[in-house]
Amino acid sequence: MRASKLKELEKWLLEKRKGLVSGVRSRNATRFETEGGTLDLADQAASAYTKEFLLSLGDAERRLLRQVDAALEKIRLRTYGTCEKCGEEIAIKRLEALPFAEFCIACQEEEERR
Numbered sequence: 001m002r003a004s005k006l007k008e009l010e011k012w013l014l015e016k017r018k019g020l021v022s023g024v025r026s027r028n029a030t031r032f033e034t035e036g037g038t039l040d041l042a043d044q045a046a047s048a049y050t051k052e053f054l055l056s057l058g059d060a061e062r063r064l065l066r067q068v069d070a071a072l073e074k075i076r077l078r079t080y081g082t083c084e085k086c087g088e089e090i091a092i093k094r095l096e097a098l099p100f101a102e103f104c105i106a107c108q109e110e111e112e113r114r
């Protein structure tokens with residue numbers, strides 16, 4: 001993937017994350033349960049803050065945030081754009097439509113069939 005494209009997707013992800021975070025400030029707190037490892041995606045300095053706002057996230061938002069964080073982590077680790085399941089590259093068109101996609105189209109369809 002070109003560096004400029006990667007930057008563009010990273011920017012989108014950061015904006016999305018910001019939107020999710022700011023969208024929940026006024027919401028009532030719901031119980032937050034860690035789903036094993038969700039929080040270690042955030043670095044140590046940010047984790048207290050992360051935990052605080054996760055308290056007020058709904059399930060759907062929390063899942064989305066987890067996907068966004070996972071994508072950002074993969075950018076950091078330089079593994080972004082590869083399928084979590086088969087390890088193949090995810091089509092750029094798919095990433096443009098869904099920058100936090102975890103699976104390639106074939107694996108996604110398989111997941112949905114289960």
Ligand SMILES: [Zn+2]
Binds near residue numbers: 085086106108
């Ligand atoms: Zn795959």
